[in-house]
Amino acid sequence: MATIHSTALVDPAAQLDPSVTVGPYTIIGPNVVIGAGSTVGSHCTIEGHTTIGQNNHIHSYSSLGAAPQDKKYAGEPTRLVIGNGNTIREFCTFNAGTVNGGGVTQVGDDNLFMAYVHLAHDCQIGSHTIFANNSQLAGHVVVGDWVILGGFTVVRQFLRLGAHSFTAMCTLLFADLPPYVTCQGQPASARTVNAEGLRRRGYSPARIAAVRAMHKALYRENLTLEAAKERILQMAKDKPEVQADVDMMHDFLSGVSPKVGIVRSRRRSVD
Structure with missing residues (x-):
């Protein structure tokens, strides 16, 4: 059996690997799957049709798999899928997808999401990314591998960020960011390449x-x-x-x- 704190509320139908640990006052719904080696901190809520892979570390007060913030959403069983080896720090919010957006919000492997990161419905996140504190994505954003978002970066809906791109702190994106490009500003402007x-x-x-x-x-x-x-x-x-x-x-x-x-x-x- 998974190691579940006595104050946590885990639905009997949830599928947790025996090596999973769940902290105090966390709530986990019936359609949640969590893989081996993953840890869930205190006061988290994991709901909806959410699948979380192996060796993920979810810190306190995060909300994963909640209904999308979309007026068209009518309760369809859309999903949140998270890969392996991700670190999700405090107060992060990852929403499930929408039918019109493909039905799934997807996160790859080995990503670091710092505190207060928001992934809206239908976002597609690659692997090896870093989202600094308060990075915010609107719906349907696609983020390639190895992207780094500086703190307080805000990305408009339906945009793409190419692999190895980089945003400086407080960047506001209204257009696609090509691979390798470093940008800064409100609105963002291209500066140089992410050579380092x-x-x-x-x-x-x-x-x-x-x-x-x-x-x-x-x-x-x-x-x-x-x-x-x-x-x-x-x-x-x-x-x-x-x-x-x-x-x-x-x-x-x-x-x-x-x-x-x-x-x-x-x-x-x-x-």
Whole structure:
């Protein structure tokens, strides 16, 4: 049997691995599944159709799997799915999905969510991300792997943040943030590439140089977005080792909606 504090209320139908621990005054509903090695702190509420993987550490006062904050929601059995090895600090709120948004809010593996992070309905979070204190996502936001959100970052609904991107503290995003790009401001503007993060993840100097060249094509060469995409595609012809990086950037840019666009630079607007 899982180690459950005597004051916790765990529905008999909930499926908790025997190695799970649950702290005082926590409430866990009947449609919750929690995997091996996970811990749940005190005063948490885990409800709805929520599946939590292995070795997750959920700290006090978090609310996971609650109904989405969407007027169209009519009680459908939508889900919250959390992967493995995540740390969810105090007062985080992760909502379940909506039928119109695919029915699931998804979190990958090995993420750190600091205090007061909010993930609204239908958000899709990759792996190895860091959400600093009070980062807030509206609905339907897609966050790639290795993204870092500075404290008090706010992201508008239906946006995408590419892998390895970075937001400074108090950033307000109204447009897609391409992979590798560091941004800052209200509204956000592109600053540079996340070179230090790439070095820490083992990127070679050649790959970092290619990322810088892609950033230059997007923000420094007075190109339209379509022209920048074509320039970026050419970069891997002489350097096959950067093919994966070029493909990721090109695929991301190909998915940009004309109504949304990408985060712009104060030096140069990208259409």
